[in-house]
Amino acid sequence: MNDILTILKQNGLKVTPQRLAIINVLQNTKEHPSAETIYKKLSADFPAMSLATVYKTLEMLKNIGLVQELNVGEGSFRYDANVKSHPHLICVSCNRVDDLDEDVLKDLLKEVNKHTDYLLTGQKLYFYGYCPECKKKIKQQNNE
């Protein structure tokens, strides 16, 4: 939290209320919001804020490594304050996006390395399916 202020200053970046607010949203949610979502969430507190500011801020945060950009297959990007490269789970029913522990990643990479000559440097892994809640709902429907 405080370290972020430091990081911004270290990079010669100014600390503005808009930036703090956007960072704050990202740090206190697990829902992997889009630029639009962040914008709407903040429009109550910052009625004058521009969507462009949200985009510029996200771009900046991405560059200094404070957020990662996700493409889960929708028309727009989502953002994650957890920058460790970890696989994501996407519910095909309710569109929620969950994290998969990064420990899993190690095992996955081990497996992939067995089968390729590529020198791997990164990955984007999205697994689709029904989240526990939606799984229940579907079961209930089928029981009727």
Place this chain on the structure above:
Amino acid sequence: MNDILTILKQNGLKVTPQRLAIINVLQNTKEHPSAETIYKKLSADFPAMSLATVYKTLEMLKNIGLVQELNVGEGSFRYDANVKSHPHLICVSCNRVDDLDEDVLKDLLKEVNKHTDYLLTGQKLYFYGYCPECKKKIKQQNNE
């Protein structure tokens, strides 16, 4: 090849020269082309063809399950005539896109299932790194 004609007809779709050409490009390449790439590749033979036609055809092929759409992180989609859901390798240096055998997928899914309650239905897996050729080039540069 001939089976594709059958599939189109079965779905009440017309067989046009443009469609055949687009399907042909997709079947005879391993480079995972974008709509734009396909369009350019065919503009010699079909100078009057519209980019919109390429997009409409790809949409149609996607719907009947003859191609899959890839999002490797560029601004545009790429298309793959191999519709079996398999992981992809993307070279961060030359942007080529390779397939990873779908057998690998089984092991990856096994691993993921250990760690989630999601009922998995699909996945989009992109591994980034240096392809064998680019890996060599980099080594040579470093040796000088």
Place this chain on the structure above:
DNA sequence: ATTGATGCAAATGATTTGCACCGTG
């Protein structure tokens, strides 16, 4: 005071859409 940040509006670029005309079945 500087210099980077903001907000607005206009620009971009991939993809989609509407529609009149054309070609397949």
Place this chain on the structure above:
DNA sequence: CACGGTGCAAATCATTTGCATCAAT
């Protein structure tokens, strides 16, 4: 000859950019 397909141009939509103004350092 009926109806889906094509080509063109205009429309979308997320994201980016230019620029004058504003505020953090």
